Amino acid sequence: MVHVSIHSGLLCSNAAVVRSFGLAPKYEWFDTPEPSGKNEVLVDVLAAGLHPRVRSQADGSHYTRPRALPLIPGIDGVGRMANGQLVYFVAPDTSLGTFAEKAVVDLRRSVPLPETVDPVRIAAAMNPAMSSWVALRRRVDFQPGQKILVLGATGNAGQMAVQIAKLLRASQVIGAGRDSDRLKALLALGADEIVSLADEPERVAKRLGEAASEVDIVLDYLWGQPAERAMLAILTQRSDRSRKLSWVQIGSIAGPTAAVPSVALRAANFHVLGSGQGSVSTANYVAELPALVDAIAADKLQVNAVPFPLSEVETVWHALSDIKERVVFVPTQ
Structure with missing residues (x-):
């Protein structure tokens, strides 16, 4: 659900927010990001995976880390565009990630998904x-x-x-x-x-x-x-x-x-x-997305995923050592 902030007059939506690299993200209202380029659109986030790369992003230890706080973690996800199209997308390189109800998508870093796919499986596996x-x-x-x-x-x-x-x-x-x-x-x-x-x-x-x-x-x-x-x-x-x-x-x-x-x-x-960010260009990563999406959508890869409401992010974060599957957060729209 999107709210209007009484304090700023800006649109706000719920997100997982890191305000200190030593603490777990907290579920709170946050200013909804705004598209700024001709290739950017705002999507409703349906699922976003908690990958090791996201954990190191959130604790400030990853080599590509943005140092700006506050930070919304999350590096990729499945979203729905305003026209109804499902997309898998890699988040722009900013401090506004995908653990939120709304996220900005650069269409050059996304791939359309068939309506029949399970967003949780895609978010967990990609x-x-x-x-x-x-x-x-x-x-x-x-x-x-x-x-x-x-x-x-x-x-x-x-x-x-x-x-x-x-x-x-x-x-x-x-x-x-x-x-x-x-x-x-x-x-x-x-x-x-x-x-x-x-x-x-x-x-x-x-x-x-x-x-x-x-x-x-x-x-x-x-x-x-x-x-x-x-x-x-x-x-x-x-x-x-x-x-x-x-x-x-x-x-x-x-x-x-x-x-x-x-x-x-x-x-x-x-x-x-x-092999990782830097040694492989963003363009080369994006070029591989369609074939990998097809393999996952066709059930050629077994996916171990467990979904949690994004509102439980702080509790889940503290329990990660007990969870063997890939955690996927599902925002409540």
Whole structure:
């Protein structure tokens, strides 16, 4: 519901608002954003996902973070335009995000959706799926038939990566992670082999080396010490070290830095690169949206989503450690 603010005379609507980077967002009235360019429109937000990228945006730790407060978190969402058209959109790079009843959409960063799609599924899946989809289609020269290791495959994005690697016709997908239940579930999502990371570091490295020595691409959602140990373990057991291995750094759950052994770069055809905002242009991200939307809408990817009213944002924020699914906030119009 949109209100008129008694204090400012401006249109106001409900939103999740961060006023301090150390505190959870609070549900409150906030001035409704106004379109400012010829490609911008105001939409009713139907669903917006709480991705790890959003959490780091809200606590001020993300490398692309806007420092201005107050901040409405949320980097993407599903909205309805004034003409009734559903759209998936990536939010403009401002402090006014998608955890609100109303959001500004730059039409150049959006894609139309069929009326039959579930907004919650789209909002939950697009961001975690985009990380591996874009990495394989825009950052490396992936070819059908190649082999892929997903390091950190038991997180939401890692689970998506396993499915996407198979969808794009990898010949072998190896999933590695700590959560035993989720690790076993990867087999039903398309993983050909699974490797547990829940053990002594030396044993884990040995298992990874044995299982993944012949992969062509590593999609790394962990970084930190697990990546350090895995690099040499995989490379030293590789049958042909001159065959290219591309290590794509996507997430840093295990730590923001990793020491890449110099011998790994000299003694093998080893390429380390990242995939994310900056390394991939906005235009290239947007170019991949339609195909990914089609895959999700066609139920080619399993989506684990749980919706919550946006009004419960503060309570949900404090309970995130107990929620395994991707949280999607649904504003009440």
